[in-house]
Amino acid sequence: MKYRHSFHAGNFADVHKHVTLVALLSAMQRKDKGFLHLDTHAGPGRYDLAGPDTHHGAEARYGATLVLQAPAVQAEELQQYRDAVHHMRRAFDSPQLYPGSPWLAAHRLRPQDRGVCWELLPAECRALERTLGGFRRVRSECGDGYQQLAAVLPPRERRCLLLIDPPYENAIADFDAALAAVASSLQRLSNCVVALWYPIKDDRTLTTWLSRAQRAVAAPTLDLQLWIHARDSRVGLNGSGLLLFNPPYQFDERATVWQAELLELLNKTAHGGNAVRWLNAEAGLDHASA
Numbered sequence: 001m002k003y004r005h006s007f008h009a010g011n012f013a014d015v016h017k018h019v020t021l022v023a024l025l026s027a028m029q030r031k032d033k034g035f036l037h038l039d040t041h042a043g044p045g046r047y048d049l050a051g052p053d054t055h056h057g058a059e060a061r062y063g064a065t066l067v068l069q070a071p072a073v074q075a076e077e078l079q080q081y082r083d084a085v086h087h088m089r090r091a092f093d094s095p096q097l098y099p100g101s102p103w104l105a106a107h108r109l110r111p112q113d114r115g116v117c118w119e120l121l122p123a124e125c126r127a128l129e130r131t132l133g134g135f136r137r138v139r140s141e142c143g144d145g146y147q148q149l150a151a152v153l154p155p156r157e158r159r160c161l162l163l164i165d166p167p168y169e170n171a172i173a174d175f176d177a178a179l180a181a182v183a184s185s186l187q188r189l190s191n192c193v194v195a196l197w198y199p200i201k202d203d204r205t206l207t208t209w210l211s212r213a214q215r216a217v218a219a220p221t222l223d224l225q226l227w228i229h230a231r232d233s234r235v236g237l238n239g240s241g242l243l244l245f246n247p248p249y250q251f252d253e254r255a256t257v258w259q260a261e262l263l264e265l266l267n268k269t270a271h272g273g274n275a276v277r278w279l280n281a282e283a284g285l286d287h288a289s290a
C-alpha cells in the first residue's frame with residue numbers, strides 16, 4: 001500500500017469528514033448513556049502542517065486553513081470543529097498541528113464512553129499510539145480494522161459510532177469491503193451509527209456505488225456530499241461524500257445548515273456544490289443545492 005494520509009491532511013475532504021465526525025460525537029452525547037466509538041482506518045492521528053510529510057500543509061491551504069482563518073463561523077458544528085483543532089494545538093504546544101479522526105474522537109469521549117482505533121501500517125500505528133498516549137478510554141491496535149470489528153460488536157453499551165475511512169487505493173475493492181463491513185456491523189448491532197467516507201471522482205461510478213449501498217443496507221441512510229471542483233473534472237478528487245447509516249435525529253437539518261456554510265468557505269472555483277439527501281426516500285426530506 002502506497003497511501004499515506006499525511007499528504008492529504010487537512011484537505012477539504014478531511015474538513016468535511018472531521019466536521020461530520022465532531023457533529024456525530026456531539027449528537028451521540030446528547031444522551032447520558034455511554035457508547036463505543038470505532039475507527040477502522042485511523043491513520044497516525046496527528047499531522048504537522050509545517051512539516052515535509054504534509055508538503056508543508058499544501059492541501060490544507062484549500063481546506064482546514066480556510067476554515068481556521070475565517071474571521072468567524074455561524075454554525076455551531078463548524079465552531080466545535082475549529083475549537084477541536086485549536087485544542088490539539090494548545091495541548092501539544094504546536095500551532096501548525098492538525099488532528100486526525102482518532103484524536104478528534106478521543107478528546108471528546110466522556111468517562112462513560114470508550115473507543116477502539118485500528119491502523120494497518122506499523123509506522124502509522126506507532127505514531128497513532130504516541131498521539132493517543134494520554135487517553136485512557138481509547139485503545140489503538142495495529143491491524144486490519146475490518147477484520148477486528150467482529151471482535152468488538154455488539155458492545156456491552158449497545159450504542160456505537162463507527163467511522164470507516166478507507167484509502168480507496170483500489171476503489172472498487174475498498175468500496176466492496178466497506179459495504180460488507182457496514183452490513184455485518186449492522187447485523188451485530190442494528191442501531192449502530194455508521195459513517196462511511198467515499199471520494200467523489202466521477203458521477204457514473206458514484207451512481208452505481210450509491211445504488212449498491214442502498215440495496216446492501218436497509219437502515220435509514222443519509223448521503224452528505226460536498227464538492228469543490230466540477231463533478232466531471234479530472235483533477236483527481238472533486239468532492240467528498242459521507243454515507244451515514246442510522247444518522248442521529250434531525251442530523252439532516254443541521255447538515256443542511258453547516259454544509260452550506262462550509263461550501264462558502266471552501267468553494268474557490270465557483271464549481272462547487274453540496275447535497276444532503278436520504279438514499280431511502282421514505283426516511284426523510286431531500287435538501288440539495290448546487
Ligand code: SAM
Pocket residue numbers: 003004005017040041042043044045099100101102118119120121124143144145146165166167
Ligand atoms: N481516518 C483518518 C483521519 O481522518 O484522520 C485517515 C485515514 S486514511 C484515509 C486511511 C488509513 O487507513 C491509512 O492510514 C492506511 O494506512 C490505513 N489502512 C488501510 N487499510 C486498512 C485496514 N484494512 N485496516 C486498518 N487500517 C487500514
